[in-house]
Amino acid sequence: MRVRLLALFIVWALHIVLPLALQGVPYAVFILTQMVFFTAFAFSFNFLFGFTRQLYLCIGAFAGISAYVTGIAVRDGLTGVLEAVVLGTLLTTALGWIVSVLSVRRRLVVIFTGIFTLAITLVFNNMVVGLVSITGGETGFRIRLADLGPLEVLPKNLRFYYVVTAVLIVLTAISYHMVYRTKVGYAYRCIMDDEFSAELVGINVSRVKTLTAAFSSGLAGLTGALYGLFNQLISPSYYSFTAIDLPSQIIVILGGRATFLGPFIGSAIIAAVNEALRFLGPFTQVVYGLILLLLLAFFRNGLVDFIRRRVVGWFY
Amino acid sequence: MDVSGLLFILDGVVLGAILSLIAVGLTLIYGLADVLNLSHGEILVAGTVAASVLLQYIGLPLFLSLAAGVLVTIGAGVFIEKVVLRPVYTLEGDERVLLGLYMTLAFSILLHGILITTFPTAYLTVNLPTPTIELNGIRVRTAQIFAGAFSSVILAILFLFLKRSWTGMAIRSLTQNEVGALLVGINVKRYRLLVFVLGSLLVALAGIIRSIVATVGPENGFEFTILALLVCVVGGIRSVYGTIVAGLMIGVVYSFLVYLIGTYLAYVALLAVVMVTLLVRPYGIVGEKL
Amino acid sequence: MGILKPYRGEIFFGSKRIDGQPTEKIVMEGVSLSLAEKELFPQMTVRENLILGAFNKRARKKLEENLELVLDIFPRLRERQNQKAGTMSGGEQQMLAIGRALMADAKLLLLDEPSTGLAPIMVRAIYNGLKRLIELRQGFSILLVEQRVKDATEFARRGYIIANGRIVFEGDIAGDVRSSEFMHRYLGV
Numbered sequence: 001m002r003v004r005l006l007a008l009f010i011v012w013a014l015h016i017v018l019p020l021a022l023q024g025v026p027y028a029v030f031i032l033t034q035m036v037f038f039t040a041f042a043f044s045f046n047f048l049f050g051f052t053r054q055l056y057l058c059i060g061a062f063a064g065i066s067a068y069v070t071g072i073a074v075r076d077g078l079t080g081v082l083e084a085v086v087l088g089t090l091l092t093t094a095l096g097w098i099v100s101v102l103s104v105r106r107r108l109v110v111i112f113t114g115i116f117t118l119a120i121t122l123v124f125n126n127m128v129v130g131l132v133s134i135t136g137g138e139t140g141f142r143i144r145l146a147d148l149g150p151l152e153v154l155p156k157n158l159r160f161y162y163v164v165t166a167v168l169i170v171l172t173a174i175s176y177h178m179v180y181r182t183k184v185g186y187a188y189r190c191i192m193d194d195e196f197s198a199e200l201v202g203i204n205v206s207r208v209k210t211l212t213a214a215f216s217s218g219l220a221g222l223t224g225a226l227y228g229l230f231n232q233l234i235s236p237s238y239y240s241f242t243a244i245d246l247p248s249q250i251i252v253i254l255g256g257r258a259t260f261l262g263p264f265i266g267s268a269i270i271a272a273v274n275e276a277l278r279f280l281g282p283f284t285q286v287v288y289g290l291i292l293l294l295l296l297a298f299f300r301n302g303l304v305d306f307i308r309r310r311v312v313g314w315f316y
Numbered sequence: 317m318d319v320s321g322l323l324f325i326l327d328g329v330v331l332g333a334i335l336s337l338i339a340v341g342l343t344l345i346y347g348l349a350d351v352l353n354l355s356h357g358e359i360l361v362a363g364t365v366a367a368s369v370l371l372q373y374i375g376l377p378l379f380l381s382l383a384a385g386v387l388v389t390i391g392a393g394v395f396i397e398k399v400v401l402r403p404v405y406t407l408e409g410d411e412r413v414l415l416g417l418y419m420t421l422a423f424s425i426l427l428h429g430i431l432i433t434t435f436p437t438a439y440l441t442v443n444l445p446t447p448t449i450e451l452n453g454i455r456v457r458t459a460q461i462f463a464g465a466f467s468s469v470i471l472a473i474l475f476l477f478l479k480r481s482w483t484g485m486a487i488r489s490l491t492q493n494e495v496g497a498l499l500v501g502i503n504v505k506r507y508r509l510l511v512f513v514l515g516s517l518l519v520a521l522a523g524i525i526r527s528i529v530a531t532v533g534p535e536n537g538f539e540f541t542i543l544a545l546l547v548c549v550v551g552g553i554r555s556v557y558g559t560i561v562a563g564l565m566i567g568v569v570y571s572f573l574v575y576l577i578g579t580y581l582a583y584v585a586l587l588a589v590v591m592v593t594l595l596v597r598p599y600g601i602v603g604e605k606l
Numbered sequence: 607m608g609i610l611k612p613y614r615g616e617i618f619f620g621s622k623r624i625d626g627q628p629t630e631k632i633v634m635e636g637v638s639l640s641l642a643e644k645e646l647f648p649q650m651t652v653r654e655n656l657i658l659g660a661f662n663k664r665a666r667k668k669l670e671e672n673l674e675l676v677l678d679i680f681p682r683l684r685e686r687q688n689q690k691a692g693t694m695s696g697g698e699q700q701m702l703a704i705g706r707a708l709m710a711d712a713k714l715l716l717l718d719e720p721s722t723g724l725a726p727i728m729v730r731a732i733y734n735g736l737k738r739l740i741e742l743r744q745g746f747s748i749l750l751v752e753q754r755v756k757d758a759t760e761f762a763r764r765g766y767i768i769a770n771g772r773i774v775f776e777g778d779i780a781g782d783v784r785s786s787e788f789m790h791r792y793l794g795v
Binding site (some may be wrong): 108112114115118120122127129130246249253282283285288289290292293297 | 410
């Protein structure tokens with residue numbers, strides 16, 4: 001347990017320090033910023049699927065919905081930046097919550113939730129492309145660099161980097177405390193172990209699941225809105241299944257489901273792999289498929305688990 | 317109803333039959349191996365790409381190219397069963413479904429990547445030497461009618477095969493109770509392979525029939541998979557009969573909707589139907605959970 | 607039957623070793639099993655379930671004959687021929703499971719606790735059916751695992767008692783067993 005907490009602290013510390021250290025290296029901060037965005041997306045998926053077995057294949061769509069709402073609000077001058085982001089986040093929180101309530105009420109099996117949320121992703125993609133007049137269709141639309149207030153002192157990449165990192169650290173700190181130190185967290189771990197028994201013991205499984213879904217969807221929405229502001233371009237290709245959901249899933253599988261370190265480590269590895277494979281160009285997809293296959297076949301429980309078993313074994 | 321209305325129904329029926337052919341393979345595989353084969357559409361495309369390459373660049377006669385394409389698809393299906401899914405068979409229940417889903421998804425991505433980068437221009441269009449006739453001033457491609465007839469015949473044969481033949485009954489029994497099938501002396505491994513072969517054959521034929529009606533390109537794989545998945549969900553993911561019926565229904569309704577409100581919104585409407593079905597009758601129009 | 611692996615030891619059927627063999631080979635050899643869990647095909651009719659029982663090549667030739675036999679000894683099944691197996695009661699399902707095992711034209715029929723969880727009237731029907739079976743058909747053996755001593759001993763000719771995994775009695779059972787060594791062993795006296 002101490003090891004886990006220590007590792008988490010180290011990761012947080014690295015996240016805070018690294019970009020400052022690497023400021024000189026061209027492109028490095030950009031990569032790191034991309035990385036933390038995907039860490040956030042991965043966390044969203046992890047809380048949903050890793051912790052409560054809700055297979056949401058619409059993280060990208062939620063992120064996209066929020067991004068489009070925020071983007072349109074900013075572009076058309078409907079609200080200020082902050083309000084727009086909040087709006088987008090609230091919207092996805094509500095959506096995620098509704099989906100969870102429906103699934104739980106109808107007792108949808110994991111795979112059906114997956115199909116249902118996949119349908120949501122498809123709806124999102126099609127509506128965005130179809131409603132060209134509002135959304136700019138396939139090409140999307142650009143927005144000006146948002147005014148982030150006091151953070152203006154930092155260069156653009158760093159600004160977003162620290163916003164997202166701050167969100168991540170606060171989030172993981174709170175959730176970690178909750179899961180491992182409180183009664184609520186205890187309920188969580190019971191559910192993860194055996195949902196049926198947890199229900200029998202009196203834990204309100206539906207409430208835990210729906211609240212988690214709302215929370216994770218909110219995170220996806222928040223990250224999505226920030227991602228949009230960061231890229232300054234809101235277009236469907238940034239929020240497609242292959243752009244967001246797939247990497248998030250790979251990260252979670254790689255790093256280990258239902259762990260707190262998992263998304264951090266997984267995202268770091270994926271970011272590195274991405275860069276390393278950049279020279280492949282169009283072949284990257286092939287390699288990704290291959291990597292995923294091998295991963296699933298051999299490291300089904302993720303690297304964190306693998307390391308924990310081998311390395312921690314040394315300590316005892 | 318005038319001829320143009322009939323035309324739309326024909327379009328819909330042909331599309332529906334093609335969807336049914338693709339979706340049935342998916343249903344059979346899911347019923348038998350508890351695996352949702354997300355690379356189903358991709359192997360269809362692998363076949364059409366192979367046929368296209370042989371046809372265009374090597375100049376093989378049409379029939380041989382198509383036959384080769386079918387073999388390629390079946391080969392891919394066998395590869396999935398024997399290699400890709402090996403780690404999946406050691407698991408049971410939910411775990412198996414999930415891992416199977418991911419493994420086939422990964423394979424689908426891999427295959428898609430290979431096809432897109434190696435054969436980006438391998439489009440397949442089969443032009444049947446059949447006439448285009450004129451009825452009341454509307455031009456009807458008899459090739460369409462051919463496609464519809466051909467797929468209906470295949471579906472009918474499939475249905476009879478499953479209902480009457482020993483092999484067909486064995487397959488059905490395996491989708492209902494694997495232990496029972498074992499007790500009766502059915503070789504589960506062999507039949508699992510057979511179902512994959514059958515599913516792949518069906519999807520390959522669907523690809524060919526589709527290329528009679530419209531061009532099939534190397535990037536269409538995932539689209540086919542999704543459509544098949546939607547049909548399966550509405551028809552009942554374990555029911556062959558339900559899937560066939562759902563395929564035809566969806567084909568007709570979708571064609572009609574495209575005419576009414578355009579492609580994008582029609583697709584959205586279709587998705588909405590599927591989502592409602594999932595909530596109201598997760599096991600499809602057939603409805604049984606057994 | 608090839609579904610479970612033995613921890614230790616070997617299993618022979620006649621002179622052939624069958625442990626480690628795949629199930630379908632064992633069925634071909636002439637061993638057929640009916641489980642207490644039934645393991646039927648719920649969406650198929652009674653008739654279809656029985657027909658599938660004759661899946662192995664040897665049994666297919668005698669399909670009609672065996673089908674008649676099964677429907678004869680279990681008249682309830684004849685009544686419900688076209689009913690889906692999953693909609694029947696526990697007792698009827700058990701009859702169907704036994705009937706299906708019979709369709710395999712086996713030399714050795716293994717019956718695993720056929721009376722489990724059934725109402726007495728159903729148990730009666732099943733054992734009546736079994737008695738009728740051995741009247742009508744000879745040339746094969748039945749290995750019956752049962753906890754209902756009375757029914758089992760009325761039906762069987764030879765008995766084995768297993769306690770803690772060991773056979774503690776084997777011998778012929780004839781007539782009234784109540785005061786015999788068999789009962790002494792069974793009650794652990």
